[in-house]
Amino acid sequence: MFEQQLHKMRDAEGFIAALDQSGGSTPKALRLYGLESWADDEEMFDKVHEMRTRIMMSPSFDGKRILGTILFQDTLARQVDGRPTADYLWNVKGIVPILKVDKGLLDMEAGARLMRPMPDLDAVLAAALEQGVFGTKMRSVILEPGGGLAAVVEQQFDVGEHIFRAGLVPILEPEIDIHSPLKAEAEEQLHDALLSHLDQLPDDHWVMLKLTLPETDDLYLDLVRHPRVLRVFALSGGYTRAEANERLARQHGIVASFSRALTEGLSVHQSAQEFDALLDESIRSIFDASRSPMEV
Template sequence: MDSGKYNVIRAGTGFIAALDQSGGSTPKALKLYGINEDAYSSEEEMFELVHKMRRRIITSPSFDCDEILGVIMFEDTMDRDIGGIPTGEYLWNVKGMVPFLKIDKGLAEETDGAQVMKPLPDLDDLLARAVSKKMFGTKMRSFIKLPGQGVDAVVAQQFAIAQQILGFGLVPIVEPEVDIHSPRKTEVEDQLRGGLRTELDQLKEDQLVILKLTLPDTDDFYREFVEHPRVIRVLALSGGYSRAEANARLARNRGMIASFSRALTEGLTVTQNDVEFDAVLAETIGTIAEASRT
């Protein structure tokens, strides 16, 4: 584990930017940015357009390490350059931000009120590449709608894969997202907290993880994980809340910091000139960073 990057994530004041839209979510991200699907005719063109959007964000003056601690990226972004420098190296060496890689390949069909991740048969190869590309850690997302056996399945899979990731010297971001529209959200959160506690308590002393969790209905509900010796940091995902609502909820959860995706890019469009673009981004980053300081 890189001690410099660890210290930034562990003790830094700010938040982690999630710029990791993958194949399934990229069209929606581009549309919100003002680029409709008729603007590209292949997946290659689509990824080139979204990389331009991400590059514009990352190279913006307001995208600064005083408020951005790290960036989660998609595999395609990891394999591309910014200014002739591999993205991961650019983030750390030029911007002072810690790079993470999204490793999941999407969600399986819903079973027992939850969606585990699709199989990851080539994960060892991807993790080896992540190490060579100077990634500090990884991120993987599951999705939970209802309490029950599905919650247990999500937690078990997340930590089984986390063990694999830890074996490569990388830090896993464990992300069992809870549906903000679930009619039994508080029950899910209660069961999830218990499952996470059990798994964390079984980790060895040198096995450290990051948690990325849906903003809970009960303030400070995950406070025990902020203080857990096996947890480097607890991140909050916006999960479909507006940026204003996500920030308000985040500010009430002490010790959690943001790792927003859609809420981070809200209001950015391809038609803005650089001054307009940077002004919107600066305001957004400022509000998210402020909410992350509680």
């Protein structure tokens, strides 16, 4: 199964659907979906799983256009249509399951937010492997260039190596805030730091990268072509779907890993036909924007 999933993630057309809203981002996701209240966290997570299940079971949500889906740990522990979520994705839909493993962010320091400690990471990775999960994702946030950015990259690669040695392929996500007044400068520093760390990886290691859509088109093209990089994805980062797609289409070899842009406009109040039609249009537009070839 790993070899089949590896082949799909490396070679197939498509993009990643990010359905990994965690405790901090779930309330906003539910309100955008048209749900305003819930009794407690348990009900909140029940409701967001119902939303995710509706998306995953839609006829529009298929492995012909979607490479993989990033899941929150709570989602991995639940079922979709009577099957464990990862099993449903891979064996019913042909979509590679990926698990978000970070536990949120530390406070801002030196223009960046590092990931919180992950004391149970080994247990999480072991459980993910048992369920047929291919890879992981973990997010840090960068506001400006400098020492904090360097620390983010160092942490991402350190944890990423641990994950790879455990048998999964990590997605490193050092997100640069799209509202940063120094976004372009931070992107240049991030590019150089990523390239330096990639050049130091052993020949038998791979990582995937999930990066903010850059101000300079094709800034990350040499990372796309790097032998230690399985795939480079773009996050929508707060851009509308239209703007994210327009920016993405200019980046050769990069495909989407969208969350808010993917679910934009979906509502609990829509009929099944309305919901599926809007999701299909969203998936089609993101798939089309992700089809820029690696060659310039």
